[in-house]
Amino acid sequence: MKLSGSEIIIESLKKEGVDYIFGYPGGAVLHIYDALFAAKDIKHVLVRHEQGATHAADGYARACNKPGVVLVTSGPGITNCVTGIATAHMDSIPMIVISGQVSRQYVGSDAFQEADATGITRPICKHNFLINDRESIADTFRKAFIIATTGRPGPVIIDIPKDLTDPNIKIDFEYKKNIKIRSYKIKTNEDENKIEDAAKLLCSAKKPMIYTGGGVILSKASKELIKLTRLLKYPITNTLMGLGAYPSSDDQFLGMLGMHGTYEANMAMHDCDVLLAVGARFDDRVTGDTKQFCPKAKIIHIDIDPSSISKIIEVDHSLIGDTKNILKKLTSFVAKYKKNINNLELEKWWKKIKSWQRKNCLSYKKSKDVIKPQSVIETLHKLSKGKAFVTSDVGQHQMWVAQYYKFDKPNRWINSGGLGTMGFGLPAAIGAQLAYPKEEVICVTGEASILMCIQELSTCLQYGLPIKVINLNNRYMGMVRQWQEFFYEGRYAMSYMDAIPNFAKLAESFGHIGMVIDKPENLEKDLQSALSQKNRLVFVDVITDQTENVYPMIVSGKGHHEMHLAPSANEDIELA
Numbered sequence: 001m002k003l004s005g006s007e008i009i010i011e012s013l014k015k016e017g018v019d020y021i022f023g024y025p026g027g028a029v030l031h032i033y034d035a036l037f038a039a040k041d042i043k044h045v046l047v048r049h050e051q052g053a054t055h056a057a058d059g060y061a062r063a064c065n066k067p068g069v070v071l072v073t074s075g076p077g078i079t080n081c082v083t084g085i086a087t088a089h090m091d092s093i094p095m096i097v098i099s100g101q102v103s104r105q106y107v108g109s110d111a112f113q114e115a116d117a118t119g120i121t122r123p124i125c126k127h128n129f130l131i132n133d134r135e136s137i138a139d140t141f142r143k144a145f146i147i148a149t150t151g152r153p154g155p156v157i158i159d160i161p162k163d164l165t166d167p168n169i170k171i172d173f174e175y176k177k178n179i180k181i182r183s184y185k186i187k188t189n190e191d192e193n194k195i196e197d198a199a200k201l202l203c204s205a206k207k208p209m210i211y212t213g214g215g216v217i218l219s220k221a222s223k224e225l226i227k228l229t230r231l232l233k234y235p236i237t238n239t240l241m242g243l244g245a246y247p248s249s250d251d252q253f254l255g256m257l258g259m260h261g262t263y264e265a266n267m268a269m270h271d272c273d274v275l276l277a278v279g280a281r282f283d284d285r286v287t288g289d290t291k292q293f294c295p296k297a298k299i300i301h302i303d304i305d306p307s308s309i310s311k312i313i314e315v316d317h318s319l320i321g322d323t324k325n326i327l328k329k330l331t332s333f334v335a336k337y338k339k340n341i342n343n344l345e346l347e348k349w350w351k352k353i354k355s356w357q358r359k360n361c362l363s364y365k366k367s368k369d370v371i372k373p374q375s376v377i378e379t380l381h382k383l384s385k386g387k388a389f390v391t392s393d394v395g396q397h398q399m400w401v402a403q404y405y406k407f408d409k410p411n412r413w414i415n416s417g418g419l420g421t422m423g424f425g426l427p428a429a430i431g432a433q434l435a436y437p438k439e440e441v442i443c444v445t446g447e448a449s450i451l452m453c454i455q456e457l458s459t460c461l462q463y464g465l466p467i468k469v470i471n472l473n474n475r476y477m478g479m480v481r482q483w484q485e486f487f488y489e490g491r492y493a494m495s496y497m498d499a500i501p502n503f504a505k506l507a508e509s510f511g512h513i514g515m516v517i518d519k520p521e522n523l524e525k526d527l528q529s530a531l532s533q534k535n536r537l538v539f540v541d542v543i544t545d546q547t548e549n550v551y552p553m554i555v556s557g558k559g560h561h562e563m564h565l566a567p568s569a570n571e572d573i574e575l576a
Contacts, residue, residue, distance in 0.1 A: 003173040005134045006035035006165035009098065012141035014041055015175045018069050020060060020434055021045065022053040026073025027113065028100025031165035036071075045434065045463060048455040050077055052427040054084020055453065058093050059428030062414045063389055064435040065220060067094035067148050074100045075113030078159070079120065083421060086124040088155040090418025091241060092218060094148040095155035096141075097121075101130070103163035117159040126154030134164050134171050142179050151186045152305040153218055187306070190321035192329060198276075198300045198317050199333030205274035206345035207296075208234040211257065211286075214241030214417070215279020215303060215323050217410040222246070224327035225278065231334055233346065235353055237265040239280050241417040244407035249386075254353065255362075258286040259554045260399045263361035263569075266552070266560035268353055269294055277301045279323045282312040283418070284556075292559030302326050361552050362403055363568045370545045371520050373397065373472045377404035379524050380442060380470065383531055388440040389414065389432045393425040393449030396478035399550045401444050423452030426469065430456060433465045440468070440531070447473045447500050457510040460537050468530055469539045471503055474546045482549045486564075507539030518543040 003011060009032055013021070022045045025033045036044055047053045050072045057068025068088075072078055078099040088095045102111045118128045127147050129140050137160070144156040202208065210232075216225050222245045229236050229252060236246050237257040246253055255262030257269055269275070275297040280286070287293045290313060299315040301308075302323055309318040319326050364374045377400050380388075386406055391414040392398040398415055407413045414432055416424040429443040450471055460467055472478075480495040504514030513536050517526045523542075530538040551566035 001173050002170040004031070004035070004165065004167045004170050005137055005160070006031040006167060008134070008137045008173050009141065009160070009165070010035045010039050010042065011173060012138050012175060013069065014039070016141070016145050017066075018042055021069045021071050022047055022056045022060070022431070023071035024050050024053060024073070024077065026077050026100065028074035028077070028102060028162045029071060029098075031162065031167055032071065032098070032100070034167065045430070045459065047427065047459050049453065050080035051084050051423065052430075052453050052456045052459065054081045054088065054095070054097065055421075055424050055427035056431040056456075057095055058084060058088050058424075059391060059414050059431030060435045061088075061093050061095060061431070062428070063411055063432040065218070065411065067096055067145065068431060070095065070097040072097070072099050073113065074102055074117070075115045077113075078117045079115055082120065082124065083419075085121055085155050085157070087416050087419045087421045087424060089124050089126065091214060091416065092153050093155065094153040096144055096148055097155060097157045099157060099159045101159045101161045104132070104161045105163070107161065117157060121157045125157050128157035128159065130159045131161070131164060134169070137164065138173060138175050139179060142176060143181050146179070146181060147184060187304075187321050190319065190326050190329065194317065194319055195326060195329045196333045198319060199330055199337050200340070201274055201298060201300060201317065202232065202276060202334060203337040203340040205234075206342060207271060207273040207349045208232070208276070208346075209268050209272035209274070209297070210234050210236040210276045210278070211239070211269065211280055212236065212242045212245055212278040213239040213280025216242055216245040219279065219304070219323035221279070221324035221327050222410045224324055224331065228327055228331045228334065231331060231338065232341070235268055235350070237261070237269065239286055239417070240402055240415070242280065243402060243413045244410045247408040248406035249408055256402050257560075259288070260403065260550050260552065263359045263552055263563060263565065264353055264356040266554070266563060267356045270560040271352075272297050275299045277315070278327070279303060281308050287313060288554050288562075289557055289559045292561075359565070359569055361565055361569050364548075364566060365568050367545065368520060371517065371523055371542060373400050373474070373544045373548055374404050375520070375523065376470065376472060376527075376542055376544065377401055377444070379527055380444070381405045383524070383528055384440055384442065388412070388442045389436065391415065391425045391428040391432060391441070391443045393422050393445045394420040395422070395446055395449060396482065396550050397444050397446045397449075397472045400472070422449040425449060426453050426467075427456045429467045430459060430463075430465060433467055434463070442468045442470060444470045444472065446478060447471060447475065447497055447503070448477045450503075451500075454506070457507060457512060457537070457539075461511040464535075465537060466533065466535050467537050469507075469537070471539065471541045472544050473503070473541050474544045474548070475500065476546060479550070485549070503539060503541040507537075512537040512539055515540045516543065517541070
């Protein structure tokens, strides 16, 4: 079969099972768009900004564990994608970004809409390609999908000059499923002796702790994690990216850990003697002061990425390989050595943890006069029965969702954990809603974040996406204001939003339903009304308490045991 370069691209995407492309056309990719026009198996989603395309593809990938695909033009088309690519890279999200490039004879000449796509994206992606001939297009796409979806996943950029997509030049097309990639090797054979040693150590613990991250979700290992955790009867905590991998409603779950984690999770981390870390990278928001991180613990680290082992925290046992496979094998060895667990010591440990839980660190002062943002999330959880796909931007609202929306399933919590990207929430919700058109998708955002990609409300209308946007509107860049209150003596430098739109009317101008909730007594009734609109996007502007802060909080550079707790927390419980 003879195809043009642009047709080869479309056929390659079909071979990879691509359902959606998120994109924005331009001169360098018009040949590809023309070929896409004739394709019936792939749906194109026209966003309003290329950053929106990357975030939508990202949200799609996080929701359904399939790579998101982006198609943009050269120059500003690809440079507008940088933030979205970096977001996916930081959180290990599989993504294919196809960028047009000027024709080969103009590359390097500062031609119109020329940018060095591979140079610009090199530090923020797993790999990138500049295609130089038609014959390598199909192989390049196959390599890109393999690299993006295997090992530690990540975004891969394919930059393709316009002349290679000329519809008048056709070559033989062959798509090879099995293809070798020089110097790209993934460890697949886990060391069973090391896994057995880890099981022995786990079963010898007196104060054990399990700490899991996004790697569990990416490897689809939630069931295996649950089985192991319940077999051991050990306490477990999740990172921000790992929420939902273990049911938040389960009694063994201590809540999220880290900077805004629960008191009991952080204290248990600090005091444990054996730590099992699964698919987590020990980032600074989790560890706090690395010198004080789990000072008494022997650490076992499971990860598919060898470069993550002892990168930040020195570990005692490393198990490198697929998380799902390792957890299966570890569980079988634990079953063998479970008799070695000192149940008396474990009981004492749980007693200590329950004393920390009595601190009630997530308590907050209710109000009849002003809406508390925490109550909004609690109400959303109640009304959605905890089953919604929830996206967020970054800031206070993100942390409140993580704390108060109890995720029981993986892939339901979609947020920018590593890069912390404002503007992520709405386009990510687009991707999640397209992945699961019949499911409830809620975007929890803030008035500063939503303005960064609010043009995607137009995309939502075009594709009839019934997303529910919950805007926690405190008229501040909330997390910036909180830090300014704590560490800058209340000097709220440029953090107050004193010129914000009427969001309800703005949403209506985009063709959606706009609502305002400003009284606590109306909160549940009005949220229920919004969620009942199954076929319409509803933008709910919730006017919240301007002074509310996120607690608990660990100041940067402090240890897990050095938390600031909410004024309403139970002061009768000792802090250490």
